[in-house]
Amino acid sequence: MPLHQSMMSEERAPSKEQARVLHQLLEVIEAVRIRRQEDYREKRHPQLKRFTQEELTDEACPTYKNWLRGRSQRLPSSSLLMQIADYLECSLRERNDLLLAAHYLPEQPLLEGEELRQALEQAQILMEALPYPAIVVTHTLQVQAANTFFLRLLGLPPLETLPAHQRNTIYFLFHPKVCRQANPMINAEAHALWQKHVMYALQLFQQQNVYSQHDAWYQQIVQQWCEEFPDFQEYWEKAREATRQEDAPTKIMLARMAPTGEVLSIRVRQMLVSVSSKIYPAVSAFLPVDEAARAVYTSVGCVSL
Missing domain, CATH: 1.10.260 (434 Repressor (Amino-terminal Domain))
Structure with missing residues (x-):
């Protein structure tokens, strides 16, 4: 040779x-x-x-x-x-x-242990300092903390009084008592924007947890949502089959003016702020977009730019 x-x-x-x-x-x-x-x-x-x-x-x-x-x-x-x-x-x-x-580095999409504890602590400090409704969320879109402005805006009781499975932005989107925009009889425009927001949130959940979709926790929480909300399965499948990522939409919320109790339809924009090298945990803040939102924010003590 x-x-x-x-x-x-x-x-x-x-x-x-x-x-x-x-x-x-x-x-x-x-x-x-x-x-x-x-x-x-x-x-x-x-x-x-x-x-x-x-x-x-x-x-x-x-x-x-x-x-x-x-x-x-x-x-x-x-x-x-x-x-x-x-x-x-x-x-x-x-x-x-x-x-x-195969001697490759493992996938490490999430913080764990002490790193996670410190990140959650930093996120809560940031959330409390913001003059807007805000929450601390993890990769499962679980709400770890919420400031007073957020609870007032959605009319929620203190977070710790809610069962763990209800402290989730997906749950908030589908539960009729929390998100009245889910009812098409309320307002056609609000319902259409709600549908876009649902698609965005479900795609975000699926993409952030793509390597965990066969884990027991993932399958259990999806099954729980399917059982609790009749329309959930339909939206879940649409999100899985979608060929493009939905952009974060402007959110329409029905908020109560303090102290009169008048209910107004307001527009808010969601902003996500990470506190570490990972996307989550993060602070999700809701900024006012229109005059009605600014008026409601002022009535509950928020800054209204």
Whole structure:
């Protein structure tokens, strides 16, 4: 064999370390694949997936069978690993198991532990300093804190008096006692803007938690919303199938003027302020857009630019 061909063959030949890493990765993939088969042994998968090696090869990774047979030992890219993870419906932990097995950095979309505690503390300090209705939200759109202006604007009791599952902006959007704009009989324009806001919020939730969509907490909260709100499933599916991201819309709210109690339709703009290197936790503030909003804000003690 000519020298240059011999050198090229040696360059293509996998190292022992590369072969070891691939073997380790295949063990992790197979463990997840078999686990998914067990999950659906007694029930039919909605997309009729069987989670076989052949199906994984056909649907997600054309070289998978070659890896198993030793015909290829080239390590996959991280993007290909995520395709495999999507097919296997991996939780965030399972995705990171695959990445770590292939010696890639794990996905870390969220703050945890002490970092999260400090970020929430900073967010609450910022929220309390704002002269606008504002809340502290996490990646699940769960409301961790709300200032007095926000509670007055929506007519909500102190946050700690609400059950945990009700302290969520998705819940606020769908609950008729909190968001009267959900009723098309109130005002056609307000209802149309409410629908846009729902689409925006659901797409935001789905995108911020894309790696957790097969985690138990994710599936439980979506199921809870489906059971509690009749129209939720329809909007959820529309958001999943949407081909473009909705822009943050101007929000129409029905707010009560203090101290007269007069109900006015007001327009507000939502502003999100992050307090760390991650998007969440963040402070979500509501700024007045029209004169009616400014009047209501002034009546409850807010700044009305």
